[in-house]
Amino acid sequence: MRKLVSALLTVVLLLIAAACAGRSPGDPVGAVDEDPYSESALRYGMAPxxxxxxxYQPDVVLVGGGGRSVRSVTADGLTWRIDGRAPRADDLAPGKVMFVTGRGVGRVLDLQREGGDLLVxxxxxxxxxxxxxxxxxxxxxxxxxxxxxxxxxxxWALDEEEADARLATPSGRAGRSAPLRLAPPPPRPAQPAPTRGGGEVKSVVANFSTGVSLNSGAExxxxxDRDGTSCPGGPR
Known part of the structure; x- marks a missing residue:
């Protein structure tokens, strides 16, 4: 279900980014590739x-460069590795709202520098x-x-120990039960590349399965299904 919610949220945020798009002289966030189907825009989203x-709210930081400033993002969409030299990246701090693309927007919970990159x-x-x-x-x-x-x-599909490891931030602070990790958490997988075009996307997690069909419309x-109890839901 979370995968489905994430997909729908992505659409909403992309619409916000498109609605906020515009170009003005002396733009502090710098020039970006505005082709929505460029490699960086497809993978990480369009720039605000x-x-x-x-x-915008005063604590919103528009990081320049859009998807070209993003190195990678974890599969859960929570930790973004961005170029530390991107315009306004130095303004990021815990409590601020990072807005780097239509998919990379959220309240900064943890911020660490690794070489020339920022892990946000x-x-x-x-x-x-x-x-x-x-x-x-x-x-x-x-x-x-x-x-x-x-x-x-x-x-919710993980046991508590694995959930803590998955939610641990790069600085070691975990997100659910463990207040502090003295050892670095295990690396989280990077988000796979998106799939362009129509077709059907299915996922099975625990006892839940979801599917999204994108062709002429969206279904x-x-x-x-668990222990003989099932709750089928058809196309919507």
């Missing part, structure tokens, strides 16, 4: 850009945590060339 009709672990934010004032146009969504992203295994299915 200042717009005269939109005001983020948590969830609402739209009003990012946007202070503005006008957003309501538009229809045409699914002509969909892109599917696979999220990491949801935390979602959800099923639960």
């Amino acid at each position: 850009m200042p717009h005269p009709d939109l005001t 672990t983020i948590g969830p934010v609402t739209i009003t945590d990012v946007i202070r004032d503005g006008t957003l146009a309501k538009q229809g969504i045409a699914i002509e060339d969909p892109v599917a992203y696979q999220a990491g295994e949801p935390i 979602v299915s959800f099923n639960y």
Whole structure:
């Protein structure tokens, strides 16, 4: 289910980034590749850009370069390795909101420097945590060339020890039960490359299975099956 939610959240954030896009002289975040199907944009998302009709919250840091400033992201989408030399990357700090792409936006929970890169672990934010004032146009969504992203295994499907290891931040602070790790946590897998084009994406986690079909439209299915108890959910 979390994979499905992550996919839907990705669509929302991409729409926010597109609605906020614009270019103005002297833009502090620098020039970016605005092709939504470039390699960096597909893998990490589109860059946010200042717009005269939109005001961000004062603690939002627009990191320059968009997807080209991103080195990698963990499969759970929480820890982003970004170029420490990217415009405004030095303004990042715990408590700030990082906005590097439409997929890389969240409250900074942990920040570590590794060589010339920054490892930024983020948590969830609402739209009003990012946007202070503005006008957003309501538009229809045409699914002509969909892109599917696979999220990491949801935390509720893991035992407590493995969950703590998965949630541990690069500095060693874990996210659920262990307040501090003296030894470095095991490395978390990187997020796989997205899949472009139509078709069906399925995932099975514990006793749950979800599916998303992206062709001329979008259909979602959800099923639960355990010890003879099943709860099928057809296309939606």
